[in-house]
Amino acid sequence: MILTDIQIEAVRRFASPVRLEGLGPGLNVLAAPNETGKTTLLMALRAVLMLRHGSRAQAVKDLLPYGGGAPHIGLAFQWRDRACWLEKRFWNKSLARLDLGGERFDGEEAEEQLRTLLELDRNGRGEASGLWNALLVRQGESFAQPELAGAGHASVQACLEQTMQDATGVAAASALLGRVRERLGQLQTATGRPTGRFRQVQEDRDRAEQDLAALKARKVALEEDLGFLEQDRRMLREHESPERRQQEEETLHALRQTRERLRGLAVEEQALRATGQAVAQQAQAAAEEQAARRESAASLARLEHDLQTHGQDAAHLVQQAEAASARHARAQLATSQAVRAQQQARAVLHRVTRRLELARQAEALGHDRTVLARAQDAFAWIEQAQVDLASLKVDTAFMRRLAKATQAVEQARAIMQAQATMLVAQLQDGAAGRVTLNGQPCPSGRTLLAEAAELVVEGIGRFGIVPAIDRRDHAQKTLDDAQAAQSALLAEVGCASVAEAEALHDRRSTAEQHLAQAQATFAAILPGHPVEKAATTLATLRQNLAEAQAIHERAMAALQAESGAESGAGAQQPDLDNAQASRAEDEAAQRAEQARAQEQAAFTHATAAQAAAEKAGALCRQLEASCARIRQDLTARQTRESDPDLAARLAALLGQQATLEADLAAKVQLRESEPPLSVIESGIRRREEAQETMRATTTRLREDIRERETRVRMAEGDGLDEAIAEATRHLARVTSECEACARDRAALALLEQTLANAEKEQTERYLAPLVQAMQPAFSALFPGAKLEMNTRFGLSGLTRQRYEEVEHLSDGTREQIAVLVRLGFAELLHARGMPAVLVLDDALGFSDSTRMECLFDVLADAATRIQILLMTCRAEQFTPLGGRVLKLRQHKAVAAPG
Amino acid sequence: MKFLHTSDWQVGRTFSFVDDDTLGALQAERLEVIRRIGALARAQGAASVLVAGDVYEHETPTNRTLHQPMERMRQFPDVTWHLIPGNHDADTPEGVWARLAREGAVPENVRIHRKAEPVLIDEAQNAWLLPAILQRRHTLADLSAYMNDAPTPPGAVRIGLAHGSVVGFGNAEEGEHNPIAPDRAAQAGLDYLALGDWHGFCQIDARTIYAGTPETDRFGTGGAGGGEVIEISLPGHGAAPHIQRHRTGKYVWRKFENTMLTNAQDIAALESRLRGILPDNPGAVLAWLEVSGLLGVDELALYENTILRRLGGALACLRVSGAPQLSAMADDLDRLGCGGAVRVAAQTLLDQAQDGGEQADLAREALQRLFVFWQDTQGARP
Known part of the structure; x- marks a missing residue:
């Protein structure tokens, strides 16, 4: 294919028709700035070749012009020396027309012809796909190697197979593989799980197995029912046998008779045993009576001996108790004496202590009196200071008022002086006296004249001076008022002048200091007592002091009276100090305590002796009582039955007991010759229970037989054997079918695997021509490099000094490789006699100048065989490439070239 | 009586x-x-x-x-x-x-x-x-x-x-x-x-x-x-x-034991025998074949079409035990191409099948499927 003319109208930015001029075989370059329509031109080219005219796919919508209208594209090309024209209009007024030499095809027929011509696949979106997708390279696509699928893959395969001497058959294998996978897909999923018919027969087989198992279980149950039914019927017949019943009744009757005989023997034996026991008890009682009498006599003799011994011991203990009591009385007397001595010593100590206390009280009273005197002095000082203060009325407030009045006078006077006329006289020596002012010798120096004055200079004349004072009267009045107020204020305190007032104020300040000192003194003497209540405080102190004094005096009098009393009683005590008295009291206390301890010991001893004497007395009395009681008891026994009578009765009882025991032994021997009664009763019970059990069993058997018969009838009605046979048949069929499916799947899987392996192997074989086709271009760009292709016709890596995977190469290198791979595809098509076109939009932007030169050489060489259309916005960079220079021109309408 | x-x-x-x-x-x-x-x-x-x-x-x-x-x-x-x-x-x-x-x-x-x-x-x-x-x-x-x-x-x-x-x-x-x-x-x-x-x-x-x-x-x-x-x-x-x-019986039950198939003639003979049981009413025939043998790619397809599909539909029941194995020779593999990937895969499977062992049967079945798919894909091509 060689493109010769491209015309587009109403495609994106091109509302009106444009035409690409200059197209021809070999290298074609459209260099134009950005946004001049290069990409739109490529989109139009792809659309006219790949999109069906009736499509409403997004790819068609992307073609719609901005101003509305139906995209219209015309393409003139040469196909194997035939001039061809392809024209398509999309969207509303869709049309397709293909002129192949002299043949014309319209509509779908044109699409089918085009699809066949270009070996395109349909896909679902109205856009065909094939190898051409890899040859018309949009902006940005040139970085990646083309992904071939479907027809594109098949086209390359077809090209490669054609170039090989012996056919690889990969296409046929692919077709076959497709069929195999299709069939295999009917049996298993992509993950190998059964599906479709296979899965269905597997499920049928599982269900059939379950059904058969259930039926067989029912069969087993039925056979069990039949077995038990036979057994139950046999047992029932046996249970209901009259001979057996009669035999059992007779056995039971004989057993019952034996039981009655044994029971009679048992009653007689029991009576003999009871009589024998009664006689034995009587004999034992008589023997015990004899023994008791002998024991009582022995006890009496032993008690009498004990009584004599304990009577002697009791007398000795009474003597010891009396001696102990005497010792206790003496100890009590000594204790009372010691206690009295201790009381006296304690009284002495008490008096000495009180005397000391009274001395401390007297000392405290003296101190209180001193404090009171000092406080009274301080209070007198305060009163004097308060009197002085009351007489001095010039206080600080008054002084502030006076200062204010004085300030007013000074202010009024200053106003007057400020407006007064200043007279400066400087008299010469000897002139004094000759000059007078207001009749007075004129002073030398400065003189302020507030009033009109008259200066007389002797010999010279009289000068009148009138000061120019504004509102002089008012000023004067102000001064006068101020002075009057000041005078009135001074008169309040009886002062003639301010200085006198200040002197009085100083004196008042001194009086205030004196008062403060007196109050501080008072406060120091009586801390805690407010000065304001000093008089009251002093009165209270005086009263308290007088009361304390009276109490002290009364205590002293009482002590002296006690001392006098003791002196009068003769208990002359030396004057002891406190330590001596305390020591005497301690000694007296120790002596009293010793006396008490001795008394307690004596008391304890006396009490113990008394208790022992009493205990011995009580024992003697008890022994006496026991002896009396035994004597009384022996007398009573003898009275009831004398000893000889008792011995005779005991002998008779023993003889009777021996006779009874002999009779009992005979009875026991007779009973033991028979079967045990318990065994007979157990046998009777067992047979009675067996009869009862048999009746219950018979009932149960009848019910069981009824139930089983019912189940058997139901199974009969269901035709269980037939159902099992049918289920077995069904299972065999589905199992057979399942095995057939499994075998079919296994065979198909093996075939699929074998075919896939063969296809892969062959694909790898025929990649060699593709590598061969690409190698020159790659060698020019990457000298010495060996190519590694994969089965998807992509370049997986380069081996230069070492193997390098494409994905690890730089962006620029990968783009160059991608362009060369596409160029290789075009070369393949060319070799197959299908001249191809390679269109690159804005490619090779990342190539350096050296590589770019190489690429230009490669492209120029390829352009001698295939048509190449390069679109770029970098005209200067592609200028060295040469080739046809293309231009986009306005055009009248899309139409086949004349 | x-x-x-x-x-x-x-x-x-x-x-x-x-x-x-x-x-x-x-x-x-x-x-x-x-x-x-x-x-x-x-x-x-x-x-x-x-x-x-x-x-x-x-x-x-x-x-x-x-x-x-x-x-x-x-x-x-x-x-x-x-x-x-x-x-x-x-x-x-x-x-x-x-x-x-x-x-x-x-x-x-x-x-x-x-x-x-x-x-x-x-x-x-x-x-x-x-x-x-x-x-x-x-x-x-x-x-x-x-x-x-x-x-x-x-x-x-x-x-x-x-x-x-x-x-x-x-x-x-x-x-x-x-x-x-x-x-x-x-x-x-x-x-x-x-x-x-x-x-x-x-x-x-x-x-x-x-x-x-x-x-x-x-x-x-x-x-x-x-x-x-x-x-x-x-x-x-x-x-x-x-x-x-x-x-008194309506259905005819026949078992064909040790039926060895090695070529197209064997297949034709087998078909003839099966159809000859009740020529007028093959729908009343139940047949059980015990099949073994080696068949080429074309013969295997013939077997599947003639015996399994057509006769399977004609008889009341066609029960088959065993199966003729694929006898793929170099000529058979050549139709897959001289050196293509499919040929390589087929050769790999054939080697596994001939090596014996646990995988041999599976490899043989995989190879049979490969030929079937190959014929389908070739037939689908214009």
């Missing part, structure tokens, strides 16, 4: 190797043959039909299956049907016979014998029937032994009726169960001993005969043929019985 002898109806029998339609037809025919027997009895003037056991296939048939043969026999009130239990329908306490008796479902012209004792069946001819009764599926005793001492009036015609295996005849294993002395007729002075259990006609001696099933039901019948009913004419006690075989 004249009577018919039959056995082994085995009503309710199923066949696992046939499809549902054929199964229904076979089962229906096993009932329909009772009508044909009744009609034959009428036609031949036989007043009695002796059925030597195994009327039913199962001990617990469905109600419908239970009553169907009774109702067929009821349709011939002028014929008396004498039935005894067989090993498939032994006279157990809850078996089919007790069930029929319990339900009162036995027609008046049907006599079910459940006791081993002489029964007068033809007063005019003084003919006595001596039935042997199986009360369980298998027994090791010869239930016909009582016939030796069974009393019958002097000059009576004594006819034995039993179900079991004649000792020392045929399959030794089968002979262990329900044995019958081969000379029972002579020992017991029987004029005729009607036997059942073997499904094909089998004559032990002049007076001892297996009638076989009246409608063939298996490929190996145990005896010969099957599908027959025997007509016996007894002129009197001690006279030799006159025996005539009547064809």
Whole structure:
């Protein structure tokens, strides 16, 4: 294919028709700035070749012009020396027309012809796909190697197979593989799980197995029912046998008779045993009576001996108790004496202590009196200071008022002086006296004249001076008022002048200091007592002091009276100090305590002796009582039955007991010759229970037989054997079918695997021509490099000094490789006699100048065989490439070239 | 006197190797043959039909299956049907016979014998029937032994009726169960001993005969043929019985063992043999092929088309065991191309098939499929 003319109208930015001029075989370059329509031109080219005219796919919508209208594209090309024209209009007024030499095809027929011509696949979106997708390279696509699928893959395969001497058959294998996978897909999923018919027969087989198992279980149950039914019927017949019943009744009757005989023997034996026991008890009682009498006599003799011994011991203990009591009385007397001595010593100590206390009280009273005197002095000082203060009325407030009045006078006077006329006289020596002012010798120096004055200079004349004072009267009045107020204020305190007032104020300040000192003194003497209540405080102190004094005096009098009393009683005590008295009291206390301890010991001893004497007395009395009681008891026994009578009765009882025991032994021997009664009763019970059990069993058997018969009838009605046979048949069929499916799947899987392996192997074989086709271009760009292709016709890596995977190469290198791979595809098509076109939009932007030169050489060489259309916005960079220079021109309408 | 002898109806029998339609037809025919027997009895003037056991296939048939043969026999009130239990329908306490008796479902012209004792069946001819009764599926005793001492009036015609295996005849294993002395007729002075259990006609001696099933039901019948009913004419006690075989079966069962196929001629011959069984009614033929051999690609396709598809549709049932194997030679592989991927795959599979081992059969099947797919894809190409 060689493109010769491209015309587009109403495609994106091109509302009106444009035409690409200059197209021809070999290298074609459209260099134009950005946004001049290069990409739109490529989109139009792809659309006219790949999109069906009736499509409403997004790819068609992307073609719609901005101003509305139906995209219209015309393409003139040469196909194997035939001039061809392809024209398509999309969207509303869709049309397709293909002129192949002299043949014309319209509509779908044109699409089918085009699809066949270009070996395109349909896909679902109205856009065909094939190898051409890899040859018309949009902006940005040139970085990646083309992904071939479907027809594109098949086209390359077809090209490669054609170039090989012996056919690889990969296409046929692919077709076959497709069929195999299709069939295999009917049996298993992509993950190998059964599906479709296979899965269905597997499920049928599982269900059939379950059904058969259930039926067989029912069969087993039925056979069990039949077995038990036979057994139950046999047992029932046996249970209901009259001979057996009669035999059992007779056995039971004989057993019952034996039981009655044994029971009679048992009653007689029991009576003999009871009589024998009664006689034995009587004999034992008589023997015990004899023994008791002998024991009582022995006890009496032993008690009498004990009584004599304990009577002697009791007398000795009474003597010891009396001696102990005497010792206790003496100890009590000594204790009372010691206690009295201790009381006296304690009284002495008490008096000495009180005397000391009274001395401390007297000392405290003296101190209180001193404090009171000092406080009274301080209070007198305060009163004097308060009197002085009351007489001095010039206080600080008054002084502030006076200062204010004085300030007013000074202010009024200053106003007057400020407006007064200043007279400066400087008299010469000897002139004094000759000059007078207001009749007075004129002073030398400065003189302020507030009033009109008259200066007389002797010999010279009289000068009148009138000061120019504004509102002089008012000023004067102000001064006068101020002075009057000041005078009135001074008169309040009886002062003639301010200085006198200040002197009085100083004196008042001194009086205030004196008062403060007196109050501080008072406060120091009586801390805690407010000065304001000093008089009251002093009165209270005086009263308290007088009361304390009276109490002290009364205590002293009482002590002296006690001392006098003791002196009068003769208990002359030396004057002891406190330590001596305390020591005497301690000694007296120790002596009293010793006396008490001795008394307690004596008391304890006396009490113990008394208790022992009493205990011995009580024992003697008890022994006496026991002896009396035994004597009384022996007398009573003898009275009831004398000893000889008792011995005779005991002998008779023993003889009777021996006779009874002999009779009992005979009875026991007779009973033991028979079967045990318990065994007979157990046998009777067992047979009675067996009869009862048999009746219950018979009932149960009848019910069981009824139930089983019912189940058997139901199974009969269901035709269980037939159902099992049918289920077995069904299972065999589905199992057979399942095995057939499994075998079919296994065979198909093996075939699929074998075919896939063969296809892969062959694909790898025929990649060699593709590598061969690409190698020159790659060698020019990457000298010495060996190519590694994969089965998807992509370049997986380069081996230069070492193997390098494409994905690890730089962006620029990968783009160059991608362009060369596409160029290789075009070369393949060319070799197959299908001249191809390679269109690159804005490619090779990342190539350096050296590589770019190489690429230009490669492209120029390829352009001698295939048509190449390069679109770029970098005209200067592609200028060295040469080739046809293309231009986009306005055009009248899309139409086949004349 | 004249009577018919039959056995082994085995009503309710199923066949696992046939499809549902054929199964229904076979089962229906096993009932329909009772009508044909009744009609034959009428036609031949036989007043009695002796059925030597195994009327039913199962001990617990469905109600419908239970009553169907009774109702067929009821349709011939002028014929008396004498039935005894067989090993498939032994006279157990809850078996089919007790069930029929319990339900009162036995027609008046049907006599079910459940006791081993002489029964007068033809007063005019003084003919006595001596039935042997199986009360369980298998027994090791010869239930016909009582016939030796069974009393019958002097000059009576004594006819034995039993179900079991004649000792020392045929399959030794089968002979262990329900044995019958081969000379029972002579020992017991029987004029005729009607036997059942073997499904094909089998004559032990002049007076001892297996009638076989009246409608063939298996490929190996145990005896010969099957599908027959025997007509016996007894002129009197001690006279030799006159025996005539009547064809009653509709379906023909044939088994072709060791059928070796190696070329197209073998296939054609096989087709000819199968079609020659019942040329006018191949739909009544059930055939079982045991096939082996080696066929080329084209012959294998021929086999599948001719035998499996066409004849499979023509016959009532075509059961096939084994299959001819693909004998792919270099010529066959060449049609796949000289060196293409498909050829390589085929060669790989062929090598695996020829190497033997577990994968060999699978590889052979895969190879067969490869050729089938190849032909399909080639046929699909324009």
